[in-house]
Structure formats: structure tokens, C-alpha cells
Amino acid sequence: MNKPDKNTIASPFHKYLDLTPDGDLLNSLRSINETTLTILKGVPKEKEDFKYEADKWTLKKVICHLIASEIYFCDLAIRLTKEDSEKALTYPLDKYDVGENSQKSLAEISKDFMATRKATIQFFQDFDPKLMDNIYTINGNDYSPIGIGYIIMGHELHHMNIIQEKYLN
Numbered sequence: 794m795n796k797p798d799k800n801t802i803a804s805p806f807h808k809y810l811d812l813t814p815d816g817d818l819l820n821s822l823r824s825i826n827e828t829t830l831t832i833l834k835g836v837p838k839e840k841e842d843f844k845y846e847a848d849k850w851t852l853k854k855v856i857c858h859l860i861a862s863e864i865y866f867c868d869l870a871i872r873l874t875k876e877d878s879e880k881a882l883t884y885p886l887d888k889y890d891v892g893e894n895s896q897k898s899l900a901e902i903s904k905d906f907m908a909t910r911k912a913t914i915q916f917f918q919d920f921d922p923k924l925m926d927n928i929y930t931i932n933g934n935d936y937s938p939i940g941i942g943y944i945i946m947g948h949e950l951h952h953m954n955i956i957q958e959k960y961l962n
Contacts, residue, residue: 794817794818794819794917794922794925794939794942795815795816795817795818796810796813796814796815796816796818796943797810797926797937797939797940797943800928800935801926801928801935801936801937801939801940802934802935802936802937802940802941802943802944803931803934803935803936804934805934806940806944806947808947808951809943809944809946809947809948809950809951810940810943810944810947811947812946812947812950812951812954813943813946813947813950818917818939818942818943818946819914819917819918821946822910822913822914822917822942822945822946823914825946825949825950826906826907826910826949828953829906829949829953830903830906830907832953832956832957832961833856833899833903833906834903836852836899836960836961840852840960840961841853841898841899843960845959845960849959851895852899852956852960853895853897853899853902854895855952855955855956855960856899856902856903856906857895857902858952859906859948859949859952860902860905860906860909862945862948863909863910863913863945863948863949864909866941866944866945866948867912867913867916867941867945869931869936869941870916870917870920870938870941870942873927873929873931873936873937873938873941874920874921874924874927874929874938913942913945917938917942920938924938925937925938925939926938926939
């Protein structure tokens with residue numbers, strides 16, 4: 794399950810694909826998740842609810858957003874392969890409700906993130922390989938299940954770059 798071409802995902806997500814490493818999806822998801830969890834373990838308590846601008850999310854809300862996004866994208870991959878793409882919803886990444894989980898500690902949210910990633914890896918590991926590269930159209934945009942896996946990874950990398958640059962410096 795190697796990095797797909799950009800034509801397997803909608804253009805708004807190309808920036809995420811550009812951030813991902815070449816190589817196997819499952820190994821990369823594991824490796825990047827370990828890096829993310831290491832960074833999160835080092836976050837000082839006083840930074841957990843920090844916002845670098847008044848209209849931005851707290852660091853905890855960013856991680857909650859990653860969890861919710863990952864769940865959504867796995868659901869989308871299932872819908873694609875079940876020929877249920879006409880029921881797939883559009884996803885406003887910048888406005889997605891991160892819910893009340895941000896009231897938890899960062900340590901608790903990190904455990905939720907780890908559990909979500911473990912499920913995502915299992916999901917893609919068990920995915921029918923014959924369906925991974927198929928391209929499906931939703932709202933005029935093309936997607937493949939493998940492309941969605943790389944969107945998940947690139948989305949995490951995007952937000953972790955922001956966390957390191959804006960929240961932890």
C-alpha cells in the first residue's frame with residue numbers, strides 16, 4: 794500500500810499528500826503516530842489549553858479534531874467501497890465540531906488518539922486490497938481508499954507542524 798498519485802484524491806487534499814512520506818501506508822501511519830504521541834507527551838500542562846490566536850483552537854481541540862477527522866475519513870473509505878458514495882457527506886475540515894472531548898486532559902485525549910489510530914491501522918490492514926486503488930467520485934471529486942489513508946496521515950502531519958511552530962515555540 795504505497796503512496797498514491799494525486800489523481801486519487803480531490804485537489805483540496807493535495808497539500809496533505811505532499812507532506813506524506815513515500816512508502817507503505819501502514820508503516821508510515823504507525824511511525825508518524827509514534828512521533829505525534831512523543832510530541833504530545835512533552836507538552837507542558839500550561840500549553841494544553843493555549844491558543845496562538847483568539848480565533849484558533851486550543852492544542853487539545855486540534856488533537857480532538859484529528860480524532861474526529863480520522864474517524865470520518867475511515868467512514869468515507871467504507872462508503873466508497875460499498876458504492877455508497879452518493880451518501881457521503883462533504884467535510885469542512887476547518888469548521889468541524891471537535892466536541893466536548895477537549896474538556897479531557899491532553900493525556901486522555903492522546904490515549905483516544907492512539908486508540909483511533911490503532912483502529913485505523915487495523916481497518917486499512919483488513920481492507921480488501923483489490924479495492925484500495927479503485928477511484929470513486931463524490932461531488933465531482935475523485936477519491937481512492939488508499940488516497941484517503943494518505944489524507945489521514947498528511948492531515949496529521951499538517952496539524953503537527955502547526956502545533957510545533959505555533960503552540961510549542
